[in-house]
Amino acid sequence: MDFLSKKQEFIFRNSKDAIVRVHVMQVGSTPYDIWIEGKMKKYRDCVTLLEKALVDFDRSDLPPIIVVANKKIETGGISSYNHVDDVIYFNSFYHTQERIDHVIDEGTFAAQDLSGIIRHELGHKLHWDAVKRFYRAHKSKYNNIEEAKHDLDAPVGELCSKSIQSR
Numbered sequence: 001m002d003f004l005s006k007k008q009e010f011i012f013r014n015s016k017d018a019i020v021r022v023h024v025m026q027v028g029s030t031p032y033d034i035w036i037e038g039k040m041k042k043y044r045d046c047v048t049l050l051e052k053a054l055v056d057f058d059r060s061d062l063p064p065i066i067v068v069a070n071k072k073i074e075t076g077g078i079s080s081y082n083h084v085d086d087v088i089y090f091n092s093f094y095h096t097q098e099r100i101d102h103v104i105d106e107g108t109f110a111a112q113d114l115s116g117i118i119r120h121e122l123g124h125k126l127h128w129d130a131v132k133r134f135y136r137a138h139k140s141k142y143n144n145i146e147e148a149k150h151d152l153d154a155p156v157g158e159l160c161s162k163s164i165q166s167r
Ligand SMILES: [Zn+2]
Pocket: 120, 124
């Protein structure tokens, strides 16, 4: 497995609300956009598992996948979509099929396999992509994207009555 040597820094807020910095390198020997925090076997095994799961997808639909250490994510979650950088974080703790099967058995994702988990994260991405388009189209109405998201996520009935009122 070769690695493209230039490291990139990503910063995110983890599930315990701590600001975390990771330095990752891109995996060169894969058709997918996968970045890893280290060269240890667990990272390479994650890449292999991800490659198997990603064959079902159109590559252009996938954001970069950033494989990071469990201690950075904190709560032991397997994956998370980050809308600021438009990336999926993947926890390197899940570097064996057994560990992935275990998290699937727990049923948090309603997924059958790792492809299902990635599809779940892509659902979050599609949602945020819609929020970003909505925010760009209505920028003067909102102070920030979270406010725009709040309106977009409001029940349809509420949105309808609002647009009637504004006429
Ligand atoms: Zn989710």
